[in-house]
Amino acid sequence: MPELPEVETIVRGLEPRIKGGVIAGMRLLWPPLLRRPPEAGLAAFEGASVTGLRRRGKHAVIELEGGRALVFHLKMTGQILLARPDAPVDKHVRLVARFSNRDFELRFRDVRKFGYLCCLGPGAPVPELDRLGPEPLDTGREAFAALIGGRRGRIKAVLLDQRVLAGIGNIYADEILFRAGIHPLTPASTLGAARLAALRRATRSVLRSAIARKGSSIRDYVDADGDEGGYQERHAVYGREGAPCRRCGAAVRRIRVAGRSTFFCPRCQREPRLV
DNA sequence: CGAACCACCTGACGGC
């Protein structure tokens, strides 16, 4: 569900409200949520205060005093919600964190149970984060061209590869390629400087617009307050099979690439010359 | 290195 713009929206909404919060206790309702459980258990985090929040790729990181951190991945259906402690807790809530100095609690809810939480001690290695490529919005023109152009795979698969750039998922990969006018099956290594520059501009503008609209809500995504994003109304191709392209009117097509549904305009994104 | 396929898990929806 959540890609970079959705996680960014969640983190921005969370930060002003839980920064400075002191964790009073955590209730783990579905133990497999924890990846590499801390030896002392979640009790080790009681009394810790939240020093900051950040996003890395599609991960939400809650930083705690003493160099500790809680790293969440929401995968397809994960949600981080703030709720009054007396609000009903449904069966999909996997973790509840209470604060001693806040009148709301943080809940991690995840229907499909793909999401996870890593609890980090000071200096603990986090392979999940260390494996990630750079942030697309912090990557300069030359670095971007080197990262993308140096790959042999099809451009859609390259954009989805978190080791290349962190945070782009299935929706935004399609929207970015449409904006750049690049067919999803184009081998990345065949893109010249001009098209790589166009791809970088498209990446920046799509991600920034999506963040400004607070992400895309197709099925499950909501922010920490339970509010939906609005960028789905701006989607040019994703989920629009058979509908007219907003730019040229041709019917949007759907194919399968890297095992994922892939939408594109056959006229605005021309077939690559196959080698 | 890359691509295809399965796995993880639950729920919604369409067809019959």
Next chain:
DNA sequence: TGCCGTCAGGTGGTTC
């Protein structure tokens, strides 16, 4: 109504 297949904002492992 119910059963069955298909699909879903993600990733990791296996196999060719």
